[in-house]
Amino acid sequence: MLAWTIYLSFAGALVLALLPKGKPAVARWLALAVAVAGLALAVTGFVASMGQGRLVIVDLPWVPSMGVHFLLAADGISRVLVLLTGLAAVAGVLFSWNIELRTNEFFAFFLALIGGVYGVFLSFDLLLLFMFYEIAIVPKYFLIAIWGSTRREYAAMKLALYSFVGSAMVLIGLLAAYATSGSHSTSLIALGHAGLPVSFQMWAFPLVFTGFAILAGMWPFHTWAPTGHVAAPTAASMLLAGVVMKLGAYGCLRVGIALFPHGLDPWGFSFAGIGSWRDVFALLAVVGIVYGALVALVQTDFKFVIGYSSVSHMGFVLLGLMTLNQIGVTGAVMQMFSHGIIAGLLFAIVGRLVYNRTHTRQLAELETMHLSKRLPFAAWAFVIAGMASMGLPGFSGFVSELQVLVGAWQVNPWWVAVAGVGIVVGVAYTWRALQKAFFSDALPSAHVLEQEHGQALAPITWSEVTGVIMLAGVSLFVGLYPKILLDAIEPAVKTLLAGGGQ
């Protein structure tokens, strides 16, 4: 059933692309229908397979001579991320309700991107996974280059180049793994059992992991992320932070860690406390957490604050992965879900609720606008989203970051100490943005006052309200009842860490 999320999204994209131009309303409703249907499938699939392990959905020979199969399957991790994709897709459509420029093309690219993301999360064949991974990159480029804002061509190109470099690294690693295994299969399950030589894993692991981690926004390869997020139209920023960065993290886990577990073994020597690839990547992760947070603290553009916060929060995912223990990796997957929801909500508020009405994202200008009075819904939505982003208890971010920290503590308390600094700074930058953008006491400038009397800000629409309530509700629900996701993630992580083909 979950496979239909992929087919449906691509079919929707195709229909939208062929739709006659000049009917934006039809395009919107069609896109919404497809996204909702995808979410419904994702939810049904999640509920129906609760408590079960990995389920193979489709397994057809594809390129028999190379042993390539069209192999779709889902374990608990996949199902949780498919659920996330469904939610992000619906929210993305809702927050793109105001797109008037080439509406049907916009939603066609949007659904193609969603289809690719579903595909990555459900593929258990290396080549298939890689194909979907590439499919997801192309629409992203057009979404930014055509519908974007600030320096959109530059940002789109930067993002595409980074992505392709990452992909190239991944591809080299994968082909080498295929050749080395000699198992004549590209199935992740078979390759996991193949037992690749340790020396091979030692160089293939960092290559593949870095390749994927570029898309996850790992410091110092993160620079595409903030510029891309800022340039992208709201829905694309939401998807970029919400699910595309998760593709990278998912690849790190599903391919990097699962296929090359020995790549994380100690080198046998250590330099300044770094004695394995695991230490290297954990260090990069914690640097990313703190660096992203500190940079977010000094931004003048509201959207850049959120863009850098994504780098910081994705650092938790990578740190969780590097713990290699049950609780830490579970936390990493939880954080993927949680950050997907929260970042989507934050970008929606900044890009759609605020920017579309104020036409500025400069905090200094927003400061004079008294938005808490003029856009109370946006202000309180940001309060909730900000609380979730700070990782206050009761929201999904608290659970996931707690798990990552507990897991990290068992390995190396220093990681926790540094990441803890990132959390404190995280409170500070969210706080600063909230104060400046919405609850400032600064006196309005003459220009703004004039504007205030001249024209009221456009009222909040139903699609915005629905989207905010849906995302905030999910974060709160998962924060209060994390068990619903943990029950799916924990067994899958256990199997994956135990080795033996995921």
Next chain:
Amino acid sequence: MSGFPVLTLLTVLPLVGAAIALWSGRHARAVALITTLCSLALALFVWTRLPANGSIGLVERAAWAPSLGIEYHLGVDGLGALMLVLSAIVTLMSVDAAHRVHHQPGLYFGLVLTLEAGLFGSFTALNFFHWFLFWELSLIPAFFLIKLWGGARRGPAATQFFIYTMAGSAALLVAFLAVFVSTGSMDFPHLTLLASTGELEQMVTAHLGPVTFWLAIGVLAGFAVKVPMIPFHTWLPAAYAEAPSPVTMLLTGAMSKMGVYGLLRIAIPLFGAQIAQIRTPLLVLAVATVVMGAWAAAAQKDLKRVFAYSSVNHLGYCLLGIFALAVPVAATDASAQASQAAALNGVILQMFNHGLTAAALFWFVAIMQSRTGGHRGIDDFGGLRKPAPVLAGLMGIALFSSLGLPGLNGFVGEFLIFRGAFPLAWVGATVSLLGLLVTATVILTVIQKVFWGPVPERCASFPDLHHGERLALAPVIGLMLLIGLLPQLIVDSVNPTVVNLLTHWRF
């Protein structure tokens, strides 16, 4: 013990009320009044259903997220139930006092009720996650109540309040993370048990090295900010003064008790031995809180700041009692045990009494402000007993209760604290007497300047309390007299809990 989940109902009720209040505009205050009255009734019901032996009753348990040590575990003993009753009374008083909220009343009362839910949740939680959830939940509405309805310098005051408390929370969170990593549990009763046998320290040392002491410091810091203990008190005067008076009632009446409660429910049970090691410096800080709080109150000209610093002073007695009893006592030493029990009884009574009295005092300030267009300086008033004899009489009772006059509620708690503290820490207790003395001067000065002397022009036509206000204030003042004369109403229920707590604590 299963049955009707009354504690869950108690916590959810204000949240439901908050949701209704948000959408009821001008009628929000009525919604809030009904909700807080129902909450008070429910809290009193809980009070009557406590187990007679002082153990934790009305327990509710359910699996939540087992792999993280998170469990839905609620329960109250005499201490928790008394705090529930206090929170319910103070919130009711605060809603009662806030009849002049014209700006976004729906949001205002929604936030007040959310704050009440935060109080109820943190006083009933027996699992760290659950407790922390509500601890933070109470912080957010408090921040916005100051930020959006406060006085002229509300912005910096709210931010300072938020940052201090957040820093305290971070310290708590890190400490509990360490405890969880070492023991795999976040359950207060379970951890108390581990600590009472010394296993907690062994487990922490085995996992993380000799850091138990620093964890104790982290936990102490978190609560010291909230209480507040000198030198972590600097956020308080600004926050109390800038917040609208009904919100100050909540801050001082109920929220400051979360800090003392945390010391009794979490810090002492888990880290009693570590706290006993640094008992002397802690006692010094407690005495400093008592004396310097009173001293600072004497220097203030703004009535709200006077009462803010006098709150610091009164909570200092709680700290004095707690740290005085944090000392290893031989099982055969009956007299020292009796002193510990007296001090702890005193601390718990003082928490309740201070909450009641301080909330009442800020209520009176609110009334005086509303009658004079916002004036609240000591020198702005004079001779009020002539135009407003009833106000002067009732406020006088509240002031004397704050002073600790025998026969009123304030006396009992302080007396028991000193009764317990003298044998256990006579130097600290003696120096603290200075605080009593200064407080007496402060209160008498207020009475003199506000009620006596010539009547300035702005007070000439000062209207006395009208019937509605008399009706609302009478039960509060009545309660002060009642507890002052019949302290056993509370002590009878609290004492078994005190005995039970002391048997589980190890210093």
